[in-house]
Amino acid sequence: MDADGRRVVGTRGKDVNEELQAAAEHLDAYGYCVLKDRIPREAALALGRRCLALHSDPRCEDYIVGDEYYQTLFGMLNQDDEVWSCAFHPDTVALARHFLGPRCRVVEACSKPTWPGAPAQHLHADSAGSFVQVPDVPWMINTIWMLTDFTEANGATGVVPMSHRSRRPAPPPDMGADNPLIKPVEGRAGSVMLWHGGLFHQARANQSEDVRIGLNIAYYPPWFNNWIEGGHQPLWPETYERMSEDFRSLCPRLLGRRRADRYEQR
Numbered sequence: 279m280d281a282d283g284r285r286v287v288g289t290r291g292k293d294v295n296e297e298l299q300a301a302a303e304h305l306d307a308y309g310y311c312v313l314k315d316r317i318p319r320e321a322a323l324a325l326g327r328r329c330l331a332l333h334s335d336p337r338c339e340d341y342i343v344g345d346e347y348y349q350t351l352f353g354m355l356n357q358d359d360e361v362w363s364c365a366f367h368p369d370t371v372a373l374a375r376h377f378l379g380p381r382c383r384v385v386e387a388c389s390k391p392t393w394p395g396a397p398a399q400h401l402h403a404d405s406a407g408s409f410v411q412v413p414d415v416p417w418m419i420n421t422i423w424m425l426t427d428f429t430e431a432n433g434a435t436g437v438v439p440m441s442h443r444s445r446r447p448a449p450p451p452d453m454g455a456d457n458p459l460i461k462p463v464e465g466r467a468g469s470v471m472l473w474h475g476g477l478f479h480q481a482r483a484n485q486s487e488d489v490r491i492g493l494n495i496a497y498y499p500p501w502f503n504n505w506i507e508g509g510h511q512p513l514w515p516e517t518y519e520r521m522s523e524d525f526r527s528l529c530p531r532l533l534g535r536r537r538a539d540r541y542e543q544r
């Protein structure tokens with residue numbers, strides 16, 4: 279139960295509901311939580327391999343930002359239908375609805391590999407830069423599915439617990455990428471970490487020999503203007519066409535092939 283008396287409603291029985299309840303309480307208090315082993319490990323690893331292949335597919339070139347160490351490939355809902363089993367997973371959707379309300383939506387899915395030798399990413403909050411004053415309600419629940427194991431060595435996402443309470447749109451300037459308050463969030467492939475958009479976080483340095491692959495899925499309330507994140511891609515009409523009505527109801531209805539078709543230009 280949260281402060282307003284809402285319950286997290288899962289779909290798979292009492293134990294799951296209790297686990298989700300505990301996860302919601304952890305996210306509320308610390309700004310993040312981990313749901314372990316939500317999809318089978320082999321399925322996660324296979325999806326990770328397909329994501330990685332797309333990073334060198336010329337058809338995806340226009341949707342990739344980053345360098346040889348860390349990349350974001352936007353628009354993954356259009357690229358691989360298996361991504362849907364993460365984006366519309368009943369447990370992450372239940373937690374997103376708990377914090378953002380019943381009409382929250384899956385707005386973007388991105389593949390995020392970090393390769394050996396990658397330095398730590400800058401510490402940041404998400405989608406907070408345009409607020410004059412950061413709201414005291416969550417404006418986004420972000421997630422990263424672990425499509426490889428996430429370890430301290432290979433660049434597991436780093437978080438500053440409780441920083442979502444700071445009401446700051448960005449970390450203080452003296453809080454660098456190597457701040458000791460940053461904690462790695464480790465987990466097995468198939469697990470997912472969820473966080474409040476105001477939590478300070480980063481992709482940590484990859485000091486291992488292996489690539490780390492994350493699938494980042496963002497949930498927003500319907501009042502949020504999605505042009506704000508520069509790379510986010512709309513759903514293609516043919517993607518929407520393939521979805522069940524349940525999945526469609528979790529997506530923005532503004533379909534298009536390009537951002538310029540669908541997003542307000544600023």
Ligand SMILES: O=C(O)CCC(=O)C(=O)O
Binds near residue numbers: 390422436480482492
């Ligand atoms: O790749 C990661 O571990 C972090 C991703 C991230 O910072 C984000 O999605 O905002």
